[in-house]
Amino acid sequence: MKTNRLLLVCCGMLVGCVPRIEVAAPEEPITINMNVKIEHEIHIKVDKDVEALLKNQSNLF
Template identity: 80%
Template sequence: MKIISGPLLVAVLGTSLLSGCVPRIEVATPKDPITINMNVKIEHEIHIKVDKDVDNLLKTQSGLF
């Protein structure tokens, strides 16, 4: 029987030890529901540019809209 020594022995032992370390990945859902708080304030400013003739028409004919 031949005795293994030196770097070969270290390589064999290292490989056998590392092969037992298998990482475990676990995916689990949270126990509490996910809550998303969205406090959003939206403000709009609309500027309308009209022709002078249309502007005069809107002033004189206020019942159009």
């Protein structure tokens, strides 16, 4: 009888420990700042100019 009460109390305590997950949207909108610098084309043009200069004047170095 004593073990039944103990078991009942333990089960009652475990029922109170129910995991709860909340998913809520933020109040403010999500903003993504897209400040991206693209310099790839500039570097290619400079590299081609340097190659042409070295091809024309091979005595620079």
